[in-house]
Amino acid sequence: MIALLQRDLRLATRAGGGFGLALVFFLILVLLVPFGVGPDTAVLAKIAPGILWLGALLACLLSLDRLLALDWEDGALELLATSPLPMEAVIALKALAHWLTTGLPLVLVAPVLGLMLNLPGAGYIWLTVSLALGTPTLSMIGCFGAALTVGIKRGGLLLSLLVLPLYVPTLIFGAEVARRGAEGLELATPLLLLVGISCGTIALLPFAAGTVLKMNLR
Amino acid sequence: MSLWEYANPRRFLGLSERLLPGLSVLSLLLLTAGLIWGFFYSPDDYRMGSTVKIIYLHVPSALMAINGWIMMLVASLVWLIRRHHVSALAAKAAAPVGAVMTVIALITGAIWGQPMWGTWWVWDPRLTSFLILFLFYLGYMALWHAVDDPDKAADLTSMLCLVGSVFALLSRYAVNFWNQGLHQGASLSLDKEEHVADVFYVPLVITIGGFVLLFLALVLLRTGTEIRLRRISVLINRGRMT
Numbered sequence: 001m002i003a004l005l006q007r008d009l010r011l012a013t014r015a016g017g018g019f020g021l022a023l024v025f026f027l028i029l030v031l032l033v034p035f036g037v038g039p040d041t042a043v044l045a046k047i048a049p050g051i052l053w054l055g056a057l058l059a060c061l062l063s064l065d066r067l068l069a070l071d072w073e074d075g076a077l078e079l080l081a082t083s084p085l086p087m088e089a090v091i092a093l094k095a096l097a098h099w100l101t102t103g104l105p106l107v108l109v110a111p112v113l114g115l116m117l118n119l120p121g122a123g124y125i126w127l128t129v130s131l132a133l134g135t136p137t138l139s140m141i142g143c144f145g146a147a148l149t150v151g152i153k154r155g156g157l158l159l160s161l162l163v164l165p166l167y168v169p170t171l172i173f174g175a176e177v178a179r180r181g182a183e184g185l186e187l188a189t190p191l192l193l194l195v196g197i198s199c200g201t202i203a204l205l206p207f208a209a210g211t212v213l214k215m216n217l218r
Numbered sequence: 219m220s221l222w223e224y225a226n227p228r229r230f231l232g233l234s235e236r237l238l239p240g241l242s243v244l245s246l247l248l249l250t251a252g253l254i255w256g257f258f259y260s261p262d263d264y265r266m267g268s269t270v271k272i273i274y275l276h277v278p279s280a281l282m283a284i285n286g287w288i289m290m291l292v293a294s295l296v297w298l299i300r301r302h303h304v305s306a307l308a309a310k311a312a313a314p315v316g317a318v319m320t321v322i323a324l325i326t327g328a329i330w331g332q333p334m335w336g337t338w339w340v341w342d343p344r345l346t347s348f349l350i351l352f353l354f355y356l357g358y359m360a361l362w363h364a365v366d367d368p369d370k371a372a373d374l375t376s377m378l379c380l381v382g383s384v385f386a387l388l389s390r391y392a393v394n395f396w397n398q399g400l401h402q403g404a405s406l407s408l409d410k411e412e413h414v415a416d417v418f419y420v421p422l423v424i425t426i427g428g429f430v431l432l433f434l435a436l437v438l439l440r441t442g443t444e445i446r447l448r449r450i451s452v453l454i455n456r457g458r459m460t
Contacts, residue, residue: 144381148361148374148377148378149361149364151365151370152364152365155364158357158360158361158364161353161356161357161360162357162360162361162378164353165350165353165354165357165382165385165386165389166381166382166385168350168385168388168389168392168393169385169388169389169392172389172392172393172395172396173392173395176395176396189395190395193392193395197388205381208377208380208381211377212373212374212377215370215373215374215377216370216374218370
């Protein structure tokens, strides 16, 4: 298991440089927002939590089609299917590797970008917390979507169409935590709901994704 | 004699061909009766005026949009558990019908909302969750379209339907949390706590019956088409082999 995780991490960080691309995308998105809505700091401060959450979500989406497609093309997935490791574990590890290479850097860099968007002081910690709790879910849901579309040529657009509606609950609660945090409101309810969705997704979706991948490999 | 007999495509086609004319005529009758009654012989609402009449299109189509997805969910489960091809094809056939119902509900809602709320669209939980439902329908149809192998497509879309149902439900309650609603509460409910007045109720029930039968007739028709399409492609493939 650890070998597989290490392999995925190594592939993501070295070959072709998928790593860091999502971060740059995130940065560009944040750079583009003031061009779109104007440089008024009050407006930017108000929309900063939402923009950062949306940016993280889109950056996550960007790297999803590489998640399984490369292993599918060179046959590594079929080898993994014949290995003693159950498919559900393989998928969960893939999601973990995806989160470590995209989600976690996004979480770490988000406060810095929050600074650029004039995020109010109390917002930083809750933005980071909500992203840290929410991005694993995004990776897991994305893994499910990638498993669905893995056999399809040029499935990238379809993948976004399938995955984005599934992101809705996570985005709502995550952005709500960040917004309430920035405005200094009470935020226990959305935080708990976000954690609930994260736990439920991470516990159950590997089974669905594993089943889907087995269907695709059959 | 059990329900599973109709998992046989030939039996299913025979049954649906016998049912279709009756269903279509009955649906047409109910719709005409309900709509004419609703539009011309029911009073205007004292607050909403004549705009209340769009309820006879809005509520039934919204109902069928949700029930269409539930029907797809059941059919997907039947496919995953018992692997009856008719079931998978029925789910495929129901998706566009359900999507159109969703669009009808959204558009009639917008037409009603313009004079009543003063806006075509608000980010109200009910409206938003319907838009999300529409996106789920689109994703489902796109996945069917994208996968070539029919059995694999049925497998994948069934799984998408299962997972999508859970997330659609989650989204439905998450958007409640996200914004306060402008939409009124349920027009109909089984325990009759919330209810429209009786003058609107009777024609509404008739149009709902008409929409249910219309949905059934369309799904049966489309499932028949899908079954024949599958047969033709098998024949073509066999012809190519020899």
